[in-house]
Structures are given as C-alpha cells and as structure tokens.
Amino acid sequence: MAESIQIISLGGSIVAPDGVDVGYLKRFRAVVGSFLRGEHTRRLILVVGGGGPARAYQESYRSIVDAAEDESQDWIGIAATRLNAELVRALLSDFCDGPVVIDPTRSKVPGRVIVAAGWKPGFSTDNVAVMLGERYGAKRIINLSNIPKVYTADPKVDPAARPLDTLSWTAFRKIVGATWVPGKNTPFDPIASKRADELAMEVVVAAGRDVDNLQAILEGRTFVGTTIGPN
Numbered sequence: 353m354a355e356s357i358q359i360i361s362l363g364g365s366i367v368a369p370d371g372v373d374v375g376y377l378k379r380f381r382a383v384v385g386s387f388l389r390g391e392h393t394r395r396l397i398l399v400v401g402g403g404g405p406a407r408a409y410q411e412s413y414r415s416i417v418d419a420a421e422d423e424s425q426d427w428i429g430i431a432a433t434r435l436n437a438e439l440v441r442a443l444l445s446d447f448c449d450g451p452v453v454i455d456p457t458r459s460k461v462p463g464r465v466i467v468a469a470g471w472k473p474g475f476s477t478d479n480v481a482v483m484l485g486e487r488y489g490a491k492r493i494i495n496l497s498n499i500p501k502v503y504t505a506d507p508k509v510d511p512a513a514r515p516l517d518t519l520s521w522t523a524f525r526k527i528v529g530a531t532w533v534p535g536k537n538t539p540f541d542p543i544a545s546k547r548a549d550e551l552a553m554e555v556v557v558a559a560g561r562d563v564d565n566l567q568a569i570l571e572g573r574t575f576v577g578t579t580i581g582p583n
Contacts (some may be wrong), residue, residue, distance in 0.1 A: 357395040357490045358570065361481045363497035364403025367436045371404070379563045381443050387570045388447055388464055396447075398487060399481040400440050402432030426473035428472045433477060437469035453489035456483040478541035482548050491553055494569055495540055496560030502527070502539050502578040521549035521583040540580070554581040 366376065388394050406429040413428060414420040437452045448460030453468035466488075471480050481493050501515040502524065505546060525545055528538045539557045540548075556569055558577030568575040 356393045357488055358396065359397040359399065359481050359485050359490045359493045360566075361399045361478060361493055361495045362408060362440070362497075363560055364401030364433065364436055366496055367400060367497055368403040368405055371520060373402045376563075378559060380566075381568075383567045384444060384465070385446075387567065390571075392504075393473075393535065395464050395466075397404065397468065397481075397484050397490065398437075398440060399468045399477050399484065400433055400437040401477050402429045402470065403436060405435060406432035414557065423473045425538065426478070426507075430470035430472070434468035437467050439455065441465075441467040453484070456480050460488065476541040476544060478544035479547070482544045482551070482553065485542065485548075485553055486551055493548070493553065494566070495555055495557050496566065497539070497557075499557060500559035500562075501541050502557050502580065516578050518579045518581070521545065521580060522583050524580045525549065526555045545580075548580075549582070552582045554579060556580075 353540075367373065369438065388396070395561040409432065410425045413425060434454060435453060439449050441452050444465050444467070447463060447465035448467060449463035450466065453461060456468065456471060466484075468480055469575045470477055470483060478495070485491070485493055501517075502519065503513040503515050504527070505513040510522060524540070525542065528540070528542045528545065530542050530546070540555055556575075556577050556579050557560060557574065558565055558569060560566075562576070565575050565577070569577065
C-alpha cells in the first residue's frame with residue numbers, strides 16, 4: 353500500500369503559467385480525488401508555488417522602481433503562492449478541513465489534504481515542503497514542475513547532458529551547488545536538499561503536467577522521473 357502521507361510540491365508554473373490553467377487543474381483534481389478515495393488512510397500535503405503571477409508582479413515592480421529590493425520581490429512572490437494555494441484548497445475543499453498553511457512551524461492542521469504556500473523571504477516552497485515533511489512524518493516529496501528528470505548538467509547548456517533515473521543526495525548536491533537565490537533554475541532548492549539529505553527523505557522529480565504519471569507515482573507504480581534519495 354502507498355505511504356499514508358505524501359507531499360506534492362506543485363510548481364506555480366504548472367498551476368498558472370500565465371493565467372490559471374483550468375484544464376490542468378481539473379485533471380489534477382480528478383487524480384488527487386481518485387487517489388484519496390481509493391484508501392481512507394491516505395493523506396496529502398500540497399505545497400503550491402507562485403508561477404506566472406509571481407513573475408508578472410515582480411517584473412512590474414522592477415520596471416517601476418530604480419532599485420528593486422530583494423525582500424520586497426520575495427514578499428510579492430510569496431503573495432502569489434498564497435493566491436494559487438487558496439485556489440487549490442478551494443478545489444479540494446471536500447478533503448481540506450483547515451486553512452492554507454503559511455507558517456510551517458505552527459501547530460498542525462486537520463484534514464486529509466493540507467495545502468501550504470510560501471512562508472517568508474529566504475525560504476523557497478521546496479524548503480517549506482521539507483519542513484512540513486519533517487513535521488508530519490512524510491518521507492517522500494513529489495516535486496512537480498516543468499523539469500521531467502534531473503540531468504547530469506543543464507541540457508540547455510551542455511548537449512551531452514544525460515537524464516538520470518536515480519541518484520544520491522551527494523551526487524545531486526554536486527550538480528546544484530550549495531546556495532539558493534529566488535528564481536534560481538534548479539530541480540530542487542539546494543538548501544532544502546541539504547535538509548532532506550539529513551532527514552533521509554526521498555524526492556521524486558517529475559513532469560507536472562502528466563497527471564497519469566503522477567497517479568503512478570502516488571500509487572507506487574512504475575513512473576517516469578528521477579528519484580533522489582539517501583546515499
């Protein structure tokens with residue numbers, strides 16, 4: 353049987369690449385609903401990113417002021433994650449008993465689905481996902497974005513880069529480095545990766561738009577993606 357609690361880090365670029373992707377959210381809602389109804393002990397934590405709204409408002413801010421502040425840009429992005437998260441929570445209201453989680457250090461909330469958003473400047477939603485995994489005892493994060501697999505290098509830069517099915521945290525952290533800045537294009541935040549490594553957690557990187565593949569991951573069947581785990 354699949355784990356009783358799993359985390360999905362749902363990239364904002366999947367939820368709202370420009371405007372809200374209504375067709376995708378309908379398919380995502382159907383898969384999540386089917387999974388939860390299949391076994392009453394199953395629970396999910398969904399951590400939602402900012403996507404298009406975050407980029408649009410941050411770009412607007414930078415175009416208006418002479419010296420854009422990093423912290424202000426962070427707060428704008430966090431607000432976008434919360435908007436997207438409220439939409440996802442409303443779509444799954446049959447399973448959500450609590451509000452959107454905006455502080456992963458606060459007391460636990462009830463419900464078979466817990467929806468979370470960005471927390472504060474300096475903490476990515478990947479970081480929030482790892483913190484919630486530690487708090488709720490989840491050992492796996494399913495990271496859904498526009499990246500279908502982890503490569504040995506950036507395939508946009510290195511044509512010889514190869515996709516990987518599995519790799520250790522040590523190998524992954526050598527690829528992504530040790531620092532993170534907002535907007536950095538990596539499969540998983542390096543700071544969150546360090547903590548996930550310490551907790552012996554597993555992260556599955558997969559293409560977010562393939563909901564059939566997501567269902568396979570949730571149910572423990574063969575899937576397309578990259579599994580990053582303990583050495």
